[in-house]
Amino acid sequence: MSEVLVCLKDIHFAYNRELVLEDIDLHIERGSYLGLLGPNGSGKSTLLKIILGLIKPQKGEVELFGQPQNKFKDHFKIGYVPQKATQIQSQFPISVEEVISLTAVSKKAAHQALTKVGMYSHRTRLITELSGGEQQRVFIAKALAASPEILLLDEPTVGIDNESQKDFYSLLRELNKEGLTIVIVSHDTEDIIKEVSRVVCVNRRLVCHVSPKEFIEGHFQDELYGDDRKKIIHHHSHA
Numbered sequence: 001m002s003e004v005l006v007c008l009k010d011i012h013f014a015y016n017r018e019l020v021l022e023d024i025d026l027h028i029e030r031g032s033y034l035g036l037l038g039p040n041g042s043g044k045s046t047l048l049k050i051i052l053g054l055i056k057p058q059k060g061e062v063e064l065f066g067q068p069q070n071k072f073k074d075h076f077k078i079g080y081v082p083q084k085a086t087q088i089q090s091q092f093p094i095s096v097e098e099v100i101s102l103t104a105v106s107k108k109a110a111h112q113a114l115t116k117v118g119m120y121s122h123r124t125r126l127i128t129e130l131s132g133g134e135q136q137r138v139f140i141a142k143a144l145a146a147s148p149e150i151l152l153l154d155e156p157t158v159g160i161d162n163e164s165q166k167d168f169y170s171l172l173r174e175l176n177k178e179g180l181t182i183v184i185v186s187h188d189t190e191d192i193i194k195e196v197s198r199v200v201c202v203n204r205r206l207v208c209h210v211s212p213k214e215f216i217e218g219h220f221q222d223e224l225y226g227d228d229r230k231k232i233i234h235h236h237s238h239a
Contacts, residue, residue: 002029004066005150005181006051011060013046020046024060024206028150028183033176035196036185039225042203044185045083048152051183052080065149079148081139083155083185096130096138097123104145113141117171133164137171150181157188169195189221 004027011024021043028034038044049055050062053069062069065077096119097110104110114120117137127135136156143151153172157165165188173195176182186192193199193212201207201215201224208220215221 002031004028005030005064006183007061007063008047008050009061009063011047011050011057011062013043013050013055013057019204021050021057021202022205024202026200026206026209028181030149030181031176031179032181032198033172033196034181034183034198034200035192036183036200036202037187037189037192037224038202038207040187042224044202045154047202048080048154048183048185051152052078076146077149079143079146079151081136081143081151081153081156084158093126093128095123096125096127099127099138100142100145103142109145109147110141113145114138116144116175117141131164132160133168136160136164136168140171144175148180150183151175153182153184155185155187157186157191165191189224 006026006028008024008026011021012019013021024047026047036044036047046055050057051064053062064072065074096114100110100113100123101107104113111120111123114123117140119134119137119141122130122134122138127138130138140151140153140156157168160168169191172182172184184192184196193215196212198209199212199215199220200209201220203224207223208215208218210218210220
């Protein structure tokens, strides 16, 4: 049995008393490549923030690398590329190398991370001069510079053209093959199910945790985005 890096048990979370997530049980195993899908406002980004400890659930338990979240100290093991990272930091005239050095433990680590994402030759350029796809690679390098064991990405392909998206998914495939556990939040359902090894669908509750094949055969897309949103299938599958 694979090592469980993230374990969520009975998670409930509400903003201003409005329930955003309820009854969420989820295991993320080492080496998996997990796509987190759901309509807008379904709680996907909230789930990532709970894993990161940025917000606390009103009910439920979070374990990271086998430890209760409040005892977990090795935060470098979890890399994070937030939503619209490129839009936030690309306003500043800061070089690629300077962006990476914010998280890298050494210059060598920074250069290795940039090499891994194919951006080493751009290291002296300003982040404002790069395309959206290139910027996104830099922010992945920033997350990789601390040598994480799991990488969380929140809607990373927003605002990136199709060609850059293909390159981006190709990069994630390589990183996953090298052993990095990846969780990607996305609304690009068709692209994601071609890439990931597991599909987790959230619409306040956990709709499914299945393989891409089971996702297609089970018509879970209709469950998520169809008219009848109240009809939620509670389907667990831990392969």
